[in-house]
Amino acid sequence: MSQIVVNAKNIYKIFGKKHENQFSALNDVSFTIKKGEFVGVMGPSGAGKTTLLNVISTLEKPTNGTVEISDVEITKMKQRELDDFRSTQLGFIFQDFNLLENLTVYENIALPLSLQGVSSRKIKPRVETVAKKLGIESILEKYPATISGGQKQRAAAARALVHEPAIILADEPTGALDSKNAKSLMEALVDLNRRDEVTIMLVTHDPLSASYCKRILFIQDGLLYKEIYREGSTNEFHQHILNVLSEFATTDVDE
Ligand SMILES: Nc1ncnc2c1ncn2[C@@H]1O[C@H](COP(=O)(O)OP(=O)(O)O)[C@@H](O)[C@H]1O
Ligand SMILES: [Mg+2]
Numbered sequence: 001m002s003q004i005v006v007n008a009k010n011i012y013k014i015f016g017k018k019h020e021n022q023f024s025a026l027n028d029v030s031f032t033i034k035k036g037e038f039v040g041v042m043g044p045s046g047a048g049k050t051t052l053l054n055v056i057s058t059l060e061k062p063t064n065g066t067v068e069i070s071d072v073e074i075t076k077m078k079q080r081e082l083d084d085f086r087s088t089q090l091g092f093i094f095q096d097f098n099l100l101e102n103l104t105v106y107e108n109i110a111l112p113l114s115l116q117g118v119s120s121r122k123i124k125p126r127v128e129t130v131a132k133k134l135g136i137e138s139i140l141e142k143y144p145a146t147i148s149g150g151q152k153q154r155a156a157a158a159r160a161l162v163h164e165p166a167i168i169l170a171d172e173p174t175g176a177l178d179s180k181n182a183k184s185l186m187e188a189l190v191d192l193n194r195r196d197e198v199t200i201m202l203v204t205h206d207p208l209s210a211s212y213c214k215r216i217l218f219i220q221d222g223l224l225y226k227e228i229y230r231e232g233s234t235n236e237f238h239q240h241i242l243n244v245l246s247e248f249a250t251t252d253v254d255e
Contacts, residue, residue, distance in 0.1 A: 004071075005167050005199045006033035006056060011065035013051050013222075025051040026062070027222040033167070036197040038190070040204055040213035042241070044248055048222040049203045050171055056201065057090055057169045058082045070166045087115060091160030093170035097152040099144040105155045106131075106140040112163040130158040133196075134188055150181030154188060161198065170202040174209045186212040207245065211238035218244055 013026040025048045033039055041049050054060035056067060058074050066075045069089060077085060091112075092098075099108045106127055107114075113123045131137045134154040139147055144155070153173060160168050173189075174182035190212050192198040204210050211234040218225040226244060230237040 003035045004032050005035050005037075005069065006031075006201070007066075007068040008032070008056060009066045011052070011055055011067065012063045013048070013055060013060065014063045025222050026055070028065075029219070029222070029224050030065075031217060031224065031227075033199060033201060035199055036193070038193045038200045038202075038212075038214045040202050040210040040216040041219065042204065042207075042210055042216055042245070043219040043225065045205070047219045049219060051222075052219065053169055053171050053201065053203050057092065058086050087112060088163060089166045091163070091165035091168040093153070093156050093160050093168065093173045095172040095175040097144070097149075097156045097176070099152055099155060099159075101144050104141055104143055105136065105147065105151075108144070108155055109140075109158045109162055111159060116163065126162055127158075130162050133161075133192060134158045148181070149177055150184060153177060153181070153185050157185070157188065157192075161192065167199045167201060170200065172204055172206075173202060174204065174206055179208070182206065182209055207238055207241045210241050211235070213237075216241060216244075220248060 009030050011026050011029040012024070014022050014024050016022040029052060041052060043049055051060060055062050056069075062075060066073055068074070072085070074082065074085060100111070103111070109127045109131060110123045113126060127140070128137065131140055134157055136151060136154045136158065139151055144152055147155070174185055177185060186209050189200060193200055202213065210216055213230065215227060215229045217227050228240060228244060
């Protein structure tokens with residue numbers, strides 16, 4: 001099996017119908033992500049970051065171009081196949097957690113497996129293992145309303161991981177967290193990436209969160225503007241990221 005998890009070739013995304021107001025959100029974006037990479041996507045507001053993540057995550061079909069995930073071309077799939085592919089091969093973390101309020105943390109984490117029809121006997125050890133990795137073993141019986149934002153995002157990360165997806169896709173996962181919880185979530189993701197070779201693609205406007213990634217793709221106006229790799233410490237990488245961001249013509253980075 002190839003070690004390429006994501007192979008995106010010549011991706012275009014045009015919103016709007018022909019002969020109407022069309023908007024080109026992505027203009028010929030190509031990149032690959034190898035197994036075990038931890039990739040951040042940054043760029044000014046409106047640059048196309050979320051669109052790019054949605055194309056990779058099968059939520060949005062590109063107007064042109066192809067996306068392969070684990071050697072499977074998702075851009076040709078029908079809706080049913082896509083739903084199936086998404087629920088088995090992808091793990092999602094959202095800014096606002098997206099936990100179901102009437103389910104316990106345990107049940108939320110178990111959901112991707114129960115939806116696939118995995119037996120509860122097999123689910124239990126898997127939920128317990130991921131909960132332990134994220135340090136939330138002690139809150140499994142609680143309901144989302146009774147836990148902190150940091151704990152919610154760890155529960156969401158455990159849910160994203162429990163079915164051992166090919167890649168975890170996260171859009172602004174630290175966007176709703178204070179800086180202490182943001183740091184702790186990023187450290188947890190770094191651990192998963194290092195220890196278990198979990199492949200992660202993460203969109204963030206926050207240079208500090210981004211500094212935990214190993215590679216950053218910068219996009220501007222729907223184009224890949226630059227990519228950089230982390231060589232030294234997160235502190236050094238943080239500075240490097242700030243330098244690149246300051247090169248953008250606009251200072252209008254998402255707030
Ligand atoms: N469904 C849509 N219909 C029309 N335009 C859209 C749609 N989604 C995004 N866009 C436009 O595409 C551009 C990129 O959006 P987005 O990917 O959300 O940017 P980012 O996440 O980098 O802020 C923006 O100008 C946005 O207005
Ligand atoms: Mg966005």
